[in-house]
Amino acid sequence: MRNRLIVNFSPHLHKDESVSKIMWMVVISLIPAGLAGVFIFGLNALWLIILGIVSALFTEVALQILTKRKITVLDGSAFITGLLLAYNLPAHVPFWLPIVGSVFSVAIGKQVFGGLGQNIFNPALVGRVFLMASWPKYMTAFTKPFDTVTSATPLALLKEGKLIENISWLWLSEAKPLPSGLYLDLLLGKKGGCIGEVCILALLIGAAFLFIRGYISWHIPITYVFTAGLLTYMFGAKGLLQGDWLFHILSGGLILGAFFMATDYVTSPLTRKGQIIFGIGCGIITAVIRLWGGYPEGASYAILMMNAATPIIDRYTKNRVYGIK
Amino acid sequence: MKKLFHEFLKGVIKENPTFVLVLGLCPTLAVSVSVMNGIGMGIAASFVLLGSNIIISLLKNFIPDRIRIPCFIVVIATFVTITELTMKAYSPALNRALGIYVPLIVVNCIVLGRAEAYAQKAKVINSLFDGLGMGVGFTLALILISAIREFLGTGKLMGYTPIKGFEPAFVFALPSGALLVIGLLLGFFNILKNRKI
Numbered sequence: 178m179r180n181r182l183i184v185n186f187s188p189h190l191h192k193d194e195s196v197s198k199i200m201w202m203v204v205i206s207l208i209p210a211g212l213a214g215v216f217i218f219g220l221n222a223l224w225l226i227i228l229g230i231v232s233a234l235f236t237e238v239a240l241q242i243l244t245k246r247k248i249t250v251l252d253g254s255a256f257i258t259g260l261l262l263a264y265n266l267p268a269h270v271p272f273w274l275p276i277v278g279s280v281f282s283v284a285i286g287k288q289v290f291g292g293l294g295q296n297i298f299n300p301a302l303v304g305r306v307f308l309m310a311s312w313p314k315y316m317t318a319f320t321k322p323f324d325t326v327t328s329a330t331p332l333a334l335l336k337e338g339k340l341i342e343n344i345s346w347l348w349l350s351e352a353k354p355l356p357s358g359l360y361l362d363l364l365l366g367k368k369g370g371c372i373g374e375v376c377i378l379a380l381l382i383g384a385a386f387l388f389i390r391g392y393i394s395w396h397i398p399i400t401y402v403f404t405a406g407l408l409t410y411m412f413g414a415k416g417l418l419q420g421d422w423l424f425h426i427l428s429g430g431l432i433l434g435a436f437f438m439a440t441d442y443v444t445s446p447l448t449r450k451g452q453i454i455f456g457i458g459c460g461i462i463t464a465v466i467r468l469w470g471g472y473p474e475g476a477s478y479a480i481l482m483m484n485a486a487t488p489i490i491d492r493y494t495k496n497r498v499y500g501i502k
Numbered sequence: 503m504k505k506l507f508h509e510f511l512k513g514v515i516k517e518n519p520t521f522v523l524v525l526g527l528c529p530t531l532a533v534s535v536s537v538m539n540g541i542g543m544g545i546a547a548s549f550v551l552l553g554s555n556i557i558i559s560l561l562k563n564f565i566p567d568r569i570r571i572p573c574f575i576v577v578i579a580t581f582v583t584i585t586e587l588t589m590k591a592y593s594p595a596l597n598r599a600l601g602i603y604v605p606l607i608v609v610n611c612i613v614l615g616r617a618e619a620y621a622q623k624a625k626v627i628n629s630l631f632d633g634l635g636m637g638v639g640f641t642l643a644l645i646l647i648s649a650i651r652e653f654l655g656t657g658k659l660m661g662y663t664p665i666k667g668f669e670p671a672f673v674f675a676l677p678s679g680a681l682l683v684i685g686l687l688l689g690f691f692n693i694l695k696n697r698k699i
Contacts, residue, residue: 312671
């Protein structure tokens with residue numbers, strides 16, 4: 178009989194999780210939003226997503242061969258980067274845009290720092306911001322749902338002050354009735370926007386999956402959304418406490434950013450306390466950019482800025498080691 | 503003669519001010535938007551470097567050690583003033599493009615660095631070649647960086663369009679693009695350097 182007793186050091190608890198399993202679970206949770214995006218904007222969106230993923234994987238392999246490191250392309254992290262980058266594009270950009278963005282994301286956003294786990298910024302957002310600064314005319318050319326006509330996002334309309342005719346926001350303070358179905362349209366994704374960010378419902382389904390499986394905790398996303406909502410409620414309209422917080426939460430990349438990008442394990446704080454600070458910081462910056470900044474949307478910049486602050490948050494929220502004063 | 507040539511080459515390759523010593527990054531970041539600006543800045547800084555190296559090397563026995571930095575600055579500022587007035591007289595367009603960065607050569611750390619680290623200890627002829635080499639190295643580095651940035655950022659090279667249909671990435675015309683290009687080039691030259699050994 179074989180000896181079944183194994184004597185070993187701690188830790189004895191074992192969980193059937195690995196980096197790559199979690200990565201692929203995140204990919205699964207992102208599928209509904211992608212399907213919704215393809216349904217809303219047409220097959221062109223699907224091609225952009227595929228191009229983004231393939232070029233991200235290709236860049237990862239090429240750089241790992243070039244630098245003679247272990248090839249870890251199947252761990253899913255490059256897949257997620259390509260996917261998220263494509264989700265952050267308008268649906269009718271030229272085909273080379275996701276390719277350039279993915280190459281930049283993986284090469285500059287991740288591999289330059291030494292690969293997965295070493296990057297300071299969320300790679301997909303690095304790619305998005307690079308594209309945004311390089312080719313703003315493509316990155317802001319959003320199309321109407323179920324159509325190829327260009328249209329602006331709700332947040333851009335808001336910034337330009339055109340929302341008064343289209344959909345309300347100032348109407349609230351002027352006590353006029355709200356156009357019916359506005360929030361439903363925003364929730365289901367019948368609005369201009371990026372491929373993956375428009376259908377809030379699909380994103381929430383994916384996020385619920387991640388919550389139930391325990392891959393993300395509430396600390397970052399909920400504080401993020403709550404802070405952004407609170408600030409837009411307080412300062413969003415002319416008077417105090419009259420802003421349309423639901424409109425702000427349901428439009429733009431806030432939900433996609435809060436649940437899938439701000440929660441990136443590598444670039445967010447480790448401790449619970451730190452994660453709450455991180456979420457609140459993201460919310461404040463997003464609201465400030467949306468209400469007073471030059472851009473209509475600030476979620477990506479907010480997350481990147483808080484990524485930069487992550488090491489210092491980690492330093493000040495270190496858990497007390499048990500037994501030490 | 504060979505030794506002097508070696509002094510010259512050192513500044514261009516082995517101790518390139520931008521890519522190896524990483525000095526003078528402020529003007530490098532600021533003016534490397536177009537190749538013309540890069541060349542202008544490189545020549546201006548080279549002239550100042552050459553002049554200050556020679557004069558400081560000549561005066562090295564007369565400068566008291568304790569107040570050497572102010573003395574160096576006075577010498578450097580003299581040459582910068584000559585450069586700036588000449589530039590204003592003969593190519594006002596370039597002077598406008600480079601703006602504040604021409605007078606700021608006074609505090610360019612390449613110039614002061616060579617005076618402090620080399621010219622105040624070396625023979626005049628050696629200092630001359632050192633200054634020349636550093637100037638050429640700085641100019642070449644600026645041309646390289648500004649060529650990459652001008653092409654990627656505006657799709658042009660010296661005002662011409664080499665590839666039709668190329669969509670310029672505007673970020674390279676911004677300061678962030680300059681940091682990106684310089685960082686990647688530094689990494690690239692480090693790879694080359696490590697491979698040789």
